[in-house]
Amino acid sequence: MAELPNLRRTAQVGQIERRVLMRGTLSLGAVSLLGGCDISDSNAVQGVLAAMSRWNDRVQAALFSGTRLAPVFDERLAVKNFRYNAYYPKQKAPRLDASDYRLELSGLIGDKRPWSVAQLHALPQQSQVTRHVCVEGWSMIGKWTGTPFRTFLERVGADTTARYVGFTCADGYYEGLDMPTALHPQTIMAFQLSDQVLPSEFGFPFKLRIPTKLGFKNPKWVTSITVTNREPPGFWTDRGYNWFSGI
Ligand SMILES: Nc1nc2c(c(=O)[nH]1)N[C@H]1C(S)=C(S)[C@@H](COP(=O)(O)O)O[C@H]1N2
Ligand SMILES: [Mo]
Numbered sequence: 001m002a003e004l005p006n007l008r009r010t011a012q013v014g015q016i017e018r019r020v021l022m023r024g025t026l027s028l029g030a031v032s033l034l035g036g037c038d039i040s041d042s043n044a045v046q047g048v049l050a051a052m053s054r055w056n057d058r059v060q061a062a063l064f065s066g067t068r069l070a071p072v073f074d075e076r077l078a079v080k081n082f083r084y085n086a087y088y089p090k091q092k093a094p095r096l097d098a099s100d101y102r103l104e105l106s107g108l109i110g111d112k113r114p115w116s117v118a119q120l121h122a123l124p125q126q127s128q129v130t131r132h133v134c135v136e137g138w139s140m141i142g143k144w145t146g147t148p149f150r151t152f153l154e155r156v157g158a159d160t161t162a163r164y165v166g167f168t169c170a171d172g173y174y175e176g177l178d179m180p181t182a183l184h185p186q187t188i189m190a191f192q193l194s195d196q197v198l199p200s201e202f203g204f205p206f207k208l209r210i211p212t213k214l215g216f217k218n219p220k221w222v223t224s225i226t227v228t229n230r231e232p233p234g235f236w237t238d239r240g241y242n243w244f245s246g247i
Pocket of ligand 2 (some may be wrong): 028085133134135215216
């Protein structure tokens with residue numbers, strides 16, 4: 001019974017999506033009639049594809065449930081030697097020093113005082129055994145332990161009616177989250193991997209662990225957090241991947 005409104009909404013979205021798709025296809029046809037130029041290089045085609053990608057983001061955001069949980073697994077399935085990934089090799093990964101690390105806060109946050117590692121570690125923590133999915137074609141189950149990001153946002157007096165949270169990282173990486181995902185019960189600031197302090201290459205002092213998002217939306221070595229109504233840029237979104245990228 002409770003499922004019905006949802007199903008109806010999905011069907012409607014499907015219809016709209018098909019219409020947009022048809023428009024996209026027609027434009028492609030029109031562009032190819034112009035002839036001569038390489039179709040994949042055409043700005044018009046790129047524009048249509050970008051518009052469809054933005055549409056896809058909106059549909060995904062509309063369908064996201066703030067309470068539906070990502071699958072969780074038995075602890076025995078958690079991989080001990082987790083796979084490292086970043087846009088550069090492991091040897092170049094930042095090694096942040098706990099003694100001078102500070103997490104900076106900005107934007108729509110009541111208490112913007114920076115946080116030390118000791119203060120972060122004193123927050124309440126919980127564990128999750130979930131699957132990390134990378135768009136590059138691998139996935140792995142791991143065990144992460146940390147603080148629900150919602151708890152942190154509430155603790156610093158963040159305006160949780162704002163639309164987004166933005167992150168910057170020690171390696172120049174940057175990402176953004178929609179607020180419903182930021183407040184999702186499985187979105188955590190992870191301080192541990194496999195019951196050990198998060199190793200340097202995996203994001204020490206913490207990474208955002210978000211099992212409802214693709215791997216690239218899980219920033220490591222986070223050094224600043226902002227709460228905002230303007231969609232924050234994402235490192236891989238700026239290179240063509242979808243901004244929402246839910247799984
Ligand atoms: N700061 C930062 N965070 C990052 C990345 C990065 O290059 N820099 N890569 C992302 C990608 S693509 C993946 S798959 C995961 C890999 O996390 P892992 O090393 O814990 O497996 O980190 C994500 N977070
Ligand atoms: Mo990834």
